[in-house]
Amino acid sequence: MRIVCPFCGERELGEFTYLGDAKPQRPAADAGEDAVYDYVYLRDNIAGVMSEHWYHGGGCRAWLKVTRNTLTHEISAVEPAAGAGAAKVGA
Amino acid sequence: MADFSWDVRSPLDRALVAGAYGAQGDAGVSLTEIRNFDLVQVMARRGKAGEMAKAAKARFGIAAPETRKAVGTSDATLIWSGPDQFLVLSKGGKHGIDALAPVFTGSASLSDQSHARVLISVSGEKARAMLAKVSSIDLHPDVFGVGAAAATSMDHTSVTLWRNNDRDGQAVFNLLVFGTFAESLWHTILDSAAEYGVTISHSEELA
Numbered sequence: 001m002r003i004v005c006p007f008c009g010e011r012e013l014g015e016f017t018y019l020g021d022a023k024p025q026r027p028a029a030d031a032g033e034d035a036v037y038d039y040v041y042l043r044d045n046i047a048g049v050m051s052e053h054w055y056h057g058g059g060c061r062a063w064l065k066v067t068r069n070t071l072t073h074e075i076s077a078v079e080p081a082a083g084a085g086a087a088k089v090g091a
Numbered sequence: 092m093a094d095f096s097w098d099v100r101s102p103l104d105r106a107l108v109a110g111a112y113g114a115q116g117d118a119g120v121s122l123t124e125i126r127n128f129d130l131v132q133v134m135a136r137r138g139k140a141g142e143m144a145k146a147a148k149a150r151f152g153i154a155a156p157e158t159r160k161a162v163g164t165s166d167a168t169l170i171w172s173g174p175d176q177f178l179v180l181s182k183g184g185k186h187g188i189d190a191l192a193p194v195f196t197g198s199a200s201l202s203d204q205s206h207a208r209v210l211i212s213v214s215g216e217k218a219r220a221m222l223a224k225v226s227s228i229d230l231h232p233d234v235f236g237v238g239a240a241a242a243t244s245m246d247h248t249s250v251t252l253w254r255n256n257d258r259d260g261q262a263v264f265n266l267l268v269f270g271t272f273a274e275s276l277w278h279t280i281l282d283s284a285a286e287y288g289v290t291i292s293h294s295e296e297l298a
Contacts, residue, residue: 007174012227058244060173
C-alpha cells in the first residue's frame with residue numbers, strides 16, 4: 001500500500017503510522033459521561049470506506065486524513081489533518 | 092567544581108575511516124562527510140507562514156522553498172523539510188541561530204540543529220544505484236533533478252535528502268541524518284556501496 005502525501009507525493013507505507021478513525025469529534029465539556037465514553041472507547045469496525053488519521057513520521061511529519069476502503073485498501077482521498085502545516089489548515 | 096573540556100567531534104568520528112572501501116578498482120561511489128556547518132530549522136508559527144516567507148526573502152534575497160526543493164544563495168542553502176518549514180545550511184556563523192533569531196521574531200520558531208545532524212554527500216557513477224537500495228523514492232534525473240529535495244526514510248531512519256549542483260558532470264546527493272542514527276545509517280550505506288567500490292573522506296567545505 002502507498003499513500004500520496006499532499007506534501008511529499010507518493011510514499012511507501014513504512015513511512016506512515018496509523019492512528020485510527022478520524023470521525024470521532026471531541027464532545028463539548030458539558031456533553032456528559034456517555035458522550036465522552038463513546039468518544040474515548042467506542043469505535044465502529046467499518047467494512048468499506050473509512051476516514052482515518054495517518055502520521056507521515058518517516059517524511060514531512062504531517063498528520064493526514066486518509067479516506068480508505070478497508071476491504072480493498074483503495075485510497076480515494078488524502079488531505080492534511082487539522083493543524084498539519086501551519087498555513088494549510090486551521091490558520 | 093570540575094572543569095569540563097568539551098571536545099567537539101562528529102558522530103561519525105569513530106565509524107568514518109578515510110580511504111578506500113569495498114571492491115577494488117575505480118570507486119563507483121564517493122562518500123564525504125561534511126563537518127562544521129551551521130544548520131537552523133525554521134518552522135512557521137500558526138498562521139504566520141506568509142510573514143515567515145517575507146522575512147526569508149528579505150534575508151536571503153530568494154524565496155524559501157514551499158515545495159520539495161533546495162535553493163542556494165552565495166552563502167546558504169535553504170532546504171524544504173515539510174509544510175511551512177525549511178532548514179538553513181551555511182557556514183561560519185553568518186546564518187547561524189544567533190544571526191537568524193532576530194530575522195524571524197514572531198513569524199517562525201527556530202531550532203539550532205548544527206550539532207544534531209550529520210551531513211553526508213554521496214556522488215559517483217554508482218551513487219544512484221547505491222541509494223536505490225536504501226531509498227524508496229524515485230531518484231531518476233527526470234524526477235529528482237538538481238535542487239529536488241525530500242523528507243524521507245532510509246533504513247527506517249528519517250533523512251532529509253536533496254540533490255546539489257552536479258560536480259564533474261555527475262549528480263551529487265546530500266543527506267542529513269540525526270546524529271545518533273548517523274553511525275547506523277553510515278554502516279548501511281557502506282554495505283550498500285561496497286560492491287561498487289567506495290572512496291571515503293571528510294571535508295569542512297560545503298559542496
